[in-house]
Amino acid sequence: MVHLTATPKSALEDSPVTIYASGLAPSQLVTLHALLTDESGVKFEAAAFYQANDAGIVDVEHASALGGNYTGVWPMGLFCTLKPEKMFHRLIKRDVINSPFHVQINLFDSPTLYSLPGVAPLATCTVERWYAVPGMERFPIKTGRIRGTLFLPPGPGPFPGVIDMFGGSGGLFEFRASLLASKGFVVLALALFAFDDLPKKLAEVDLEYFEEACKLLLKHPKVRGPGLGAIGLSKGSEITLAMCTFLEQIVAAICINGATRITGAPLRFHDVHIPAVPYMSERTLINDMGVMSTFHVFGDPEDERHQASAIPLEKAQGHVLFVVGEDDHSMNSKLFAETAIARAKQHGKNNCTLLSYPKAGHLIQTPGCTLCCISPIGGKPLVWGGEAKAHAKAQEHSWKEIQKFLELHLGPAGSSSL
Incomplete structure (x- = not known):
């Protein structure tokens, strides 16, 4: 039988x-x-x-x-x-x-x-x-300006705290935050725009919004502190890097396939203003199926004309883990990361680590996630890149390294001991 x-x-x-x-x-x-x-x-x-x-x-x-x-x-x-x-x-x-x-x-x-x-x-x-262990708690957050969802692992804690963000499609994604919380982290899945009453488009990166999110998370009795982690993909990666640079609360940042300069919308933080490199939409490539590639839209990461828009990573006191797919069709994420790391080293900083994965695409997510090569943003299909087996291996390896990185700099997950 x-x-x-x-x-x-x-x-x-x-x-x-x-x-x-x-x-x-x-x-x-x-x-x-x-x-x-x-x-x-x-x-x-x-x-x-x-x-x-x-x-x-x-x-x-x-x-x-x-x-x-x-x-x-x-x-x-x-x-x-x-x-x-x-x-x-x-x-x-x-x-x-x-x-x-x-x-x-x-x-x-x-x-x-x-x-x-x-x-x-x-x-x-x-x-x-x-996507969640038994006993996980989920709380929609609408406090002050902050919009998102808070995930609390079971147990008394306190636990390391992490802010989780995604990219240019806006809205709110919770699957990575809930899985990370299942590993013993308190995680705030934070919306950037196009969610609830937030602006429909990201006209400006107001870093005070993200500072407010950090303070909100650190006030929670289940969050250990004093430092937090942040993880972001694509536009969320760019913001994660800026948070680590300017916000003292962020001591561990995971940047997945994002630009390392301010793009599309300028950044403001108190008296700091960083102009954005405008998206070069005329460089969009469209194939016979109408699928778009934005690889050249972000420009050359090494173009010295855009130095004023570079995120000054040398100011960061925390640590940064760059995760990049070498077959990213959305942007030249590896060169962006390498350029930022080189800048940090020129200023005597050695707080950056690079995980680079051949044949992995843009949407590096959690293990078991099926490869998404193409999906729509704003109703138009974008190509993300990646070969199935290599991309899957990148997700498996990076997920373990992300957790190790967070525990190294925030202390053990799922434990009140330091």
């Missing part, structure tokens, strides 16, 4: 899953198929073709996929190569507390049958991919 198991059946989204099929005929060709339906009803699917061994077993920990959405030995391949039925649709978990993503794993006979309507699988099982 054919059996199919996926272990663990229920776990955090960043946990690895082992898929194991038995009871097959020796050398039988089969298809492993994954199906996920997101909260908006869009289906995501992935398939890989395997050959059972002499004992009639397919163990993805050791077996090599012969074809499908990926090849070779890749235990998490089905999860990391899920493709949407709706073109350019990005997989994002919205309700991070109350429900998991359910991923149905199906085992079909032969590589040709799985896509035919009405064909029943030989076996099936379902795994739950959660």
Whole structure:
């Protein structure tokens, strides 16, 4: 009798899953198929073709996929190569507390049958991919000017505090914040714009808003202090770097694929004003499918004409971890990071670390997140870059390094000891 198991059946989204099929005929060709339906009803699917061994077993920990959405030995391949039925649709978990993503794993006979309507699988099982541990608390924040969501891990604490931000699409993303809180951090997912009553567009980066967020977080009795961490992707990365430079509260900053100078909108902080390098929209590239690349829109990171817009990282007292994908199609994030690090070193600073990942794209997220190569911003599809397997490895490695970095500079997570 054919059996199919996926272990663990229920776990955090960043946990690895082992898929194991038995009871097959020796050398039988089969298809492993994954199906996920997101909260908006869009289906995501992935398939890989395997050959059972002499004992009639397919163990993805050791077996090599012969074809499908990926090849070779890749235990998490089905999860990391899920493709949407709706073109350019990005997989994002919205309700991070109350429900998991359910991923149905199906085992079909032969590589040709799985896509035919009405064909029943030989076996099936379902795994739950959660974004929060039991006992996690979530609180919408609307205090003063601050808009976002606060995540508190279970336990008395106090815990290290972190501010989490995303990029140029605006709104509020909570999935990384809830996962990070599941590791023992108090995390404030902070909205930048286009959320609640915040401005629809980011006309100015008012760093006093982010200073207010720091003070709010440090007042919470579960936050250890005195320093905080900040993590940002894309525009959020740029702001994270500015926070580490000008705000004494930020002692550990993780900057993922962002510019290292002020772009698009100027920065203001008390008597400090940094002009922005305007987006060079005329340099946008559009392919035959209407998909845009903004790689050249941000200009040359080494262009000396824009020195006045460079974030003066040499002023930062904290530490910075740059995480970049070398196949980032949104911007030259590696060169931006290298330029900032060189500037810091010229001023005698050695507080920067660079993690650079070949073939990884712009949207470096958490482990298990399927690669999103293209998704819309402002209704227009943008290409983010990345090759599936290399991008997945970058997410797995960087996620561990991010947690180590935060604990190194903020103290142990999930513990009141320093």
